[in-house]
Amino acid sequence: MNLQNPGLLRSTNLIDGKWVGADSGATLTVVDPASGERIAEVPRCGAAETRRAIAAADAALPAWRALTARQRGQLLLAWQRLILDHADDLAALITAEGGKPLSEARGEATYGASFVEWFAEEGKRTYGESIPSPNPATRLLVVKQPVGVCAAITPWNFPLAMITRKVAPALAAGCTVVVKPAEATPLTALALAALAEQAGFPAGVLNVVTGDPVAIGGELCASPIVKKLSFTGSTAVGRKLMAQCAPTIKKLSLELGGNAPFIVFDDADVDAAVEGALVAKYRNTGQTCVCANRFLVQAGIYEDFASRFAARAAELKVGAGSEPGVAQGPLINAAGLAKVEAHVADALAKGARVLCGGARHARGGNFYQPTVLADVTRDMQVAREETFGPLAPLFRFEREEEAVAMANDTEFGLAAYFYSRDIGRAWRVGEALEYGMVGINTGLISNEVAPFGGIKQSGVGREGSKYGIEEYLEVKYLCFAVG
Ligand SMILES: NC(=O)C1=CN([C@@H]2O[C@H](COP(=O)(O)OP(=O)(O)OC[C@H]3O[C@@H](n4cnc5c(N)ncnc54)[C@H](O)[C@@H]3O)[C@@H](O)[C@H]2O)C=CC1
Numbered sequence: 001m002n003l004q005n006p007g008l009l010r011s012t013n014l015i016d017g018k019w020v021g022a023d024s025g026a027t028l029t030v031v032d033p034a035s036g037e038r039i040a041e042v043p044r045c046g047a048a049e050t051r052r053a054i055a056a057a058d059a060a061l062p063a064w065r066a067l068t069a070r071q072r073g074q075l076l077l078a079w080q081r082l083i084l085d086h087a088d089d090l091a092a093l094i095t096a097e098g099g100k101p102l103s104e105a106r107g108e109a110t111y112g113a114s115f116v117e118w119f120a121e122e123g124k125r126t127y128g129e130s131i132p133s134p135n136p137a138t139r140l141l142v143v144k145q146p147v148g149v150c151a152a153i154t155p156w157n158f159p160l161a162m163i164t165r166k167v168a169p170a171l172a173a174g175c176t177v178v179v180k181p182a183e184a185t186p187l188t189a190l191a192l193a194a195l196a197e198q199a200g201f202p203a204g205v206l207n208v209v210t211g212d213p214v215a216i217g218g219e220l221c222a223s224p225i226v227k228k229l230s231f232t233g234s235t236a237v238g239r240k241l242m243a244q245c246a247p248t249i250k251k252l253s254l255e256l257g258g259n260a261p262f263i264v265f266d267d268a269d270v271d272a273a274v275e276g277a278l279v280a281k282y283r284n285t286g287q288t289c290v291c292a293n294r295f296l297v298q299a300g301i302y303e304d305f306a307s308r309f310a311a312r313a314a315e316l317k318v319g320a321g322s323e324p325g326v327a328q329g330p331l332i333n334a335a336g337l338a339k340v341e342a343h344v345a346d347a348l349a350k351g352a353r354v355l356c357g358g359a360r361h362a363r364g365g366n367f368y369q370p371t372v373l374a375d376v377t378r379d380m381q382v383a384r385e386e387t388f389g390p391l392a393p394l395f396r397f398e399r400e401e402e403a404v405a406m407a408n409d410t411e412f413g414l415a416a417y418f419y420s421r422d423i424g425r426a427w428r429v430g431e432a433l434e435y436g437m438v439g440i441n442t443g444l445i446s447n448e449v450a451p452f453g454g455i456k457q458s459g460v461g462r463e464g465s466k467y468g469i470e471e472y473l474e475v476k477y478l479c480f481a482v483g
Pocket residue numbers: 153154155156157180181182183213214216217218232233234235237238240241254255256257258288289386388414458459
C-alpha cells in the first residue's frame with residue numbers, strides 16, 4: 001500500500017489529543033482480505049483506555065459546546081476539505097483493509113465527506129420554537145441542546161462513511177465523541193482521526209479506540225458519562241448493545257441488518273431493472289445493509305429478466321480491489337465466505353437452479369463468483385437470512401398482493417426496491433412496503449440529504465438528512481413567568 005501521505009497510516013489510537021498504544025502493549029493484526037497478508041498492527045485497547053477516552057470527551061465538552069455552530073461548522077468544513085484532499089490515500093486504506101474495489105472506495109471517501117459538509121451547515125439550523133402560552137402570565141420556549149458525550153460503534157463495510165455519518169452530526173450539534181471502529185478496518189478510522197486533528201479539532205473532541213469490542217463496548221455502554229450510543233452493524237449485536245445501555249437509559253441510534261426485497265413487475269422496463277439489480281446486489285460485493293437480498297420477479301417476465309440479469313452478473317470482474325477493472329472484491333473474511341456458501345448449498349439442496357456462479361472463485365481465498373439462482377422458494381435460508389455477499393436468489397410471483405406479502409414477510413425493514421411503470425402501482429406498493437427506505441425504479445438510494453434508517457428489527461433512528469442531527473440533540477422546554 002503506497003500512500004502519498006504515509007503519515008495517514010497510524011498504528012496508535014487518538015485519546016485526549018495524544019497518540020497512544022494499548023496499556024498492555026497488545027496489538028490487533030490488520031489483514032488484507034484479498035491476500036490474507038498482514039498489513040498493519042493497531043492497539044488492542046480495552047476498558048481502561050476506553051475510560052480515559054470517555055473522560056477526555058467529557059473534559060472537552062464544555063468548551064466545545066460553547067463554540068458557536070458557525071465555529072464548529074468551520075472546523076468540520078476544514079476536516080471535509082482534508083478528507084477530499086486525501087481521498088486517494090483514504091481509498092487505498094479502505095481497499096487494503098476492507099477489500100472493496102478502489103473505485104468504490106474512492107466513492108466512499110467522497111460520500112463520507114458529504115456528511116461532514118452537510119452537517120457543518122445543519123448545525124446552524126438546530127432551531128427551537130416559541131409556543132403560545134395558555135397562561136397569560138407565562139411565555140413558553142423550546143431550545144435544542146447537545147446530548148453530551150457520545151459513543152459510536154461502526155462496521156467494516158463502510159469504514160469511513162459510517163464514521164462521518166455519526167461523528168459529523170454529533171460534533172455539529174456540540175457533542176464530543178468516542179469511536180470504536182470494526183477490528184477488521186481500524187486504519188481508515190485512525191486516518192480520519194489524524195485529519196480531524198490536522199483540521200484543528202481540540203483534544204478530546206474526537207477520540208478513536210481500537211481493540212477488544214466486548215471490553216470497549218461494555219465500557220461505552222456502562223458509563224453514565226456517555227449519554228448516547230450510535231451503532232451500525234448486525235441486529236444481533238444491536239440487541240446486545242441496546243440491553244447494555246438500558247441501565248443508564250442512553251439515547252440510541254441503531255442501523256442494523258436488512259433483508260431487502262427487489263421486486264420486478266411485468267410492466268417494468270426490464271433493461272433498467274437489470275441495471276438497478278446489479279447495483280442493488282453487487283455493490284461492495286453484496287456487503288451493504290441495503291443490498292437486495294431477495295429478488296421477487298413477476299411470472300410474465302421472469303425468464304427474460306433472469307437470463308439478462310445472470311448474463312450481466314457473470315461479466316463482473318472478480319479480483320483484488322486494487323486491480324484495474326475489478327467490480328467484485330473478496331468477502332471480508334472466511335466467515336463471510338462460508339455464509340454465502342451455506343446459503344447457496346441450502347438453496348440448491350432444496351431445488352434452486354444455478355444461472356451463473358454458484359461456487360468459490362478460481363482466485364481462492366475469500367473470493368466467490370457473482371451468483372444468480374433461479375426457482376428459489378420461501379423454505380430456503382436465503383428467504384429469511386441476510387446473505388451479505390454476491391448471491392442473488394430469484395423468487396417468482398403472480399400477483400401484486402402476493403409480491404407485497406412476500407416482501408414484507410421478514411423481521412427486517414431497512415430498504416426495499418421495485419420496478420414498475422404504472423404510477424398507481426408505484427403509489428400502492430410504495431405505501432404498502434414495511435421498510436424505512438424504498439427505491440422505485442432505482443437500485444441506489446443512499447445520499448447525505450435523505451433520512452437513512454429502518455423499522456422493525458433493522459433499527460431505530462435516522463442518519464443523514466435534517467433528521468440526523470436531531471439524534472444528537474435534546475429538546476428543552478423553558479417556561480418564563482412574566483408576572
Ligand atoms: N443498517 C446499516 O446501516 C448497516 C448494517 N450493517 C449490518 O452489520 C452486519 C455486518 O457488519 P459487521 O461489522 O459484521 O457487524 P457486527 O455487528 O459484527 O459489528 C459491527 C461493529 O460492532 C462491534 N461489535 C461486535 N460485537 C460487539 C459487542 N459485543 N460489543 C460491542 N461492539 C461489538 C464490531 O467490532 C464492529 O465495530 C450485517 O448484518 C449488516 O446488515 C452493516 C452496515 C450498515
